[in-house]
Amino acid sequence: MCLFFLLTCWEVSMLRALVLVVAILGVSWSWSVSAIQLDFGDYGIEGSLDTTLSLGLGIRVSDRDEKHIARVSGGVANSANTDDGNLNYDQWDIFSLNKRITQELDLRRENIGLFMRSTYLYDWAVMDLSTRRTELSREAEDRSGIDLRLLDAYFIGDFRLFDRPLTLRLGSMVINWGESTFIQNGINTINPVDVSKLRVAGAELREAFVPVPSFHASFVINPKFSLEGFYQFAWQPTEIEPVGTYFSTSDIAGPGADRVMLGFGGATDIEPTVRTFVQRRRRDASDPNSAFQDESPSGHGQFGFAFRYFEPALNDTEFGFYYTNLHSRLPIISAQTGLVLSDAEAIALGADPGAPAAAPNSIASIRTGALVNSSRYFRDYPKHIHSFGFSFNTQVNWLDMALQGEFVYRKRQPLQVDDVELLFGALSASIPSLAISQAVDSAAGPNEEISGVRRKDMIQAQVTGTKLFGPIFGMSDFVILGELGMTQILGMESQEDLRYEAPGTYTSGNPAFTGAGVQPATQDRGFPSRFSMGYRLLTSGRFDNAIGAVSLIPSLAFSHDFKGTTPAPLLNFIQGRMTLTTALAATYLNKYRAELSYTNYFGASHFNLLNDRDFVSLTASVSF
Numbered sequence: 001m002c003l004f005f006l007l008t009c010w011e012v013s014m015l016r017a018l019v020l021v022v023a024i025l026g027v028s029w030s031w032s033v034s035a036i037q038l039d040f041g042d043y044g045i046e047g048s049l050d051t052t053l054s055l056g057l058g059i060r061v062s063d064r065d066e067k068h069i070a071r072v073s074g075g076v077a078n079s080a081n082t083d084d085g086n087l088n089y090d091q092w093d094i095f096s097l098n099k100r101i102t103q104e105l106d107l108r109r110e111n112i113g114l115f116m117r118s119t120y121l122y123d124w125a126v127m128d129l130s131t132r133r134t135e136l137s138r139e140a141e142d143r144s145g146i147d148l149r150l151l152d153a154y155f156i157g158d159f160r161l162f163d164r165p166l167t168l169r170l171g172s173m174v175i176n177w178g179e180s181t182f183i184q185n186g187i188n189t190i191n192p193v194d195v196s197k198l199r200v201a202g203a204e205l206r207e208a209f210v211p212v213p214s215f216h217a218s219f220v221i222n223p224k225f226s227l228e229g230f231y232q233f234a235w236q237p238t239e240i241e242p243v244g245t246y247f248s249t250s251d252i253a254g255p256g257a258d259r260v261m262l263g264f265g266g267a268t269d270i271e272p273t274v275r276t277f278v279q280r281r282r283r284d285a286s287d288p289n290s291a292f293q294d295e296s297p298s299g300h301g302q303f304g305f306a307f308r309y310f311e312p313a314l315n316d317t318e319f320g321f322y323y324t325n326l327h328s329r330l331p332i333i334s335a336q337t338g339l340v341l342s343d344a345e346a347i348a349l350g351a352d353p354g355a356p357a358a359a360p361n362s363i364a365s366i367r368t369g370a371l372v373n374s375s376r377y378f379r380d381y382p383k384h385i386h387s388f389g390f391s392f393n394t395q396v397n398w399l400d401m402a403l404q405g406e407f408v409y410r411k412r413q414p415l416q417v418d419d420v421e422l423l424f425g426a427l428s429a430s431i432p433s434l435a436i437s438q439a440v441d442s443a444a445g446p447n448e449e450i451s452g453v454r455r456k457d458m459i460q461a462q463v464t465g466t467k468l469f470g471p472i473f474g475m476s477d478f479v480i481l482g483e484l485g486m487t488q489i490l491g492m493e494s495q496e497d498l499r500y501e502a503p504g505t506y507t508s509g510n511p512a513f514t515g516a517g518v519q520p521a522t523q524d525r526g527f528p529s530r531f532s533m534g535y536r537l538l539t540s541g542r543f544d545n546a547i548g549a550v551s552l553i554p555s556l557a558f559s560h561d562f563k564g565t566t567p568a569p570l571l572n573f574i575q576g577r578m579t580l581t582t583a584l585a586a587t588y589l590n591k592y593r594a595e596l597s598y599t600n601y602f603g604a605s606h607f608n609l610l611n612d613r614d615f616v617s618l619t620a621s622v623s624f
Helices: 010-025 138-145 195-199 343-348 363-373 419-427 432-436 511-515
Strands: 036-040 045-060 094-109 112-123 146-161 164-173 212-220 225-232 259-261 277-280 302-311 317-326 332-336 376-380 385-396 401-416 453-469 477-489 531-547 550-563 578-588 592-602 615-623
Touching: 112 138, 138 146, 138 195, 277 419, 332 401, 332 419, 419 432, 432 511
Parallel strands: 277 376
Antiparallel strands: 036 045, 045 094, 045 615, 094 112, 112 146, 146 164, 164 212, 212 225, 225 302, 259 277, 302 317, 317 385, 332 376, 385 401, 401 453, 453 477, 477 531, 531 550, 550 578, 578 592, 592 615
């Protein structure tokens, strides 16, 4: 089984890169033009109001792959914890049919300003169409079907300190640091990501990053040196896809999740029977409707500093040096063993005091079942992750291209222990033979927490090149972006000592469990490695006035993880995983925009949980 989720950052990367490409090509995004200009002359306030209306359509174009479907549901996968989203949509089904309204208000009075951004989403496919297998939960509908929220909302002030520029921001905001364009988990981990918002057809990057209440200051010491700093007043987690929605790959961690299925794909998750699942921990164990009890950090103690140096003599090179102390936005799954029953409690549940210990209705058997049934799992967000980073961006004249890169050293990065080992460890209180699990040193006791967290230092580096060509093949401009990145986990144990979590590792790597009949097979590959690496490519061009006043913008993006697998929850790279996206956008008067795209996930066999969820999307938007 797979307790963890597949958190792909491909959509974040692609949207960020496309924003950069469009800026390079000189094409204005539809929301940046024709804004309503505001002038409250009596109060000295000026500003603008941008509004974007959009429609989006998403259709599944590939059939299901049996490697991703549990055995009990007609597939061959040894897990029923990853396939709800897959089973809910057939080939050619519409998984998204949405309308969205996004507004940005920017007001200024002398040196003081106010910026606010809000968004409204309604998805008919989520709210009004039926899914094929399991109904979407209220949580899933609230997250992916209908959503009205205020995003950024902060005051900004421009001042002079020692006759040098000082800019202050206070409120809910997104802070962007570092030079990475595609690859995540580098320097730019300050704000969490709402992954479900990126899955909506026509997604916009500005709606993906979750603003956090913060104070931010930027001070220009002189033309070459500047300082930045921030302090966050609250903590927010990264939000993954709700259970049962099209892109969801975790039926146990996303919104709407309340259990993890046992049985290695052989037990149904439709009205499951007793002892075939472990429930998610709630604040009141006796109330099935009480809130879930996760280990979430407070909002205190999150801050960072940046120092930048600009050197014109080095082809206008800028160097950046960073430090951040943040709490994890990505969850780690941990577990809690069950409770011991007294003889009276066991008898109350149907135990026969005179039955032998091995009998199904004996006190010992009832106690064992109660230990299993009262075991729980929960989401854990470790605190105080220290990061030290370095970045640069420059021009390489002899290649006529822009070059940028970053390096980050992170202390005590939380990593996820293999979920099967974790679950075996949690059940060892009731089944002592499971105590050989790597997650525990010995059989766990009743009501004991089994941590799925292991802290390791890590380094990550990436370099990005951008090459802009002039008129070519009838295009007025053509640009190529490429990024190469790597992740190294320092001091990571061998797989014989401790296995970490990766997608598609549904059983333990210990053959003793297979020999004892605990699991149907031994997982012999797919686990994370110390070193992992991959690259990302994006090409895009522009045909001005291709059809009258309509300009066309074709693009092609490719992602390839060619070396190693990064441990969860990072999952930057999964060996062999590839993604190809082709798109054609049309713009008219820089106000109207339409785009048709096709995305193909492939490679990495069943370790790539999305490789049978290819889709096409069609979007249209207008701004004013």
